Amino acid sequence: MTNMEFNVQEWGTRPKVGKGYAADVDGKWCCFLEIKDGAYRGDHTHPYDQYTVLLGGKAMTVKEIEGEIVEYHLKENVISKTPKGVPHINVALGDAVLYEWWDGPYEDEPCPGLFDEYKKDRVGPRD
Numbered sequence: 001m002t003n004m005e006f007n008v009q010e011w012g013t014r015p016k017v018g019k020g021y022a023a024d025v026d027g028k029w030c031c032f033l034e035i036k037d038g039a040y041r042g043d044h045t046h047p048y049d050q051y052t053v054l055l056g057g058k059a060m061t062v063k064e065i066e067g068e069i070v071e072y073h074l075k076e077n078v079i080s081k082t083p084k085g086v087p088h089i090n091v092a093l094g095d096a097v098l099y100e101w102w103d104g105p106y107e108d109e110p111c112p113g114l115f116d117e118y119k120k121d122r123v124g125p126r127d
Helices: none
Strands: 020-025 028-035 040-045 050-065 068-073 079-082 088-102
Touching (some): 028 040
Antiparallel strands (some): 020 028, 050 088
């Protein structure tokens, strides 16, 4: 058995968006994120694949795939994969808790203007 060590820290907490906790686990960034009703997280891309699991509540991930905006309603305990480089945003449809991890360290590149329809009347991590 491998002895893994990690230090969970508060990360991504925004009062109007929700709490967040994360850790580096063997080079992969892993986090628990709350998204309050009326909030969103994301609106960016990553250089690594991202995996999202809805632990409770209701939320969707919206992605731009080959120029089309596609909505994916998350299901509890089902892994949703967002390939590296795919623009995406997570939108709460009520209070929600997500578990997410990446195939590397956390890095993001914003996607200004792409998901404005989903951000309208909502609060996000950069607000």
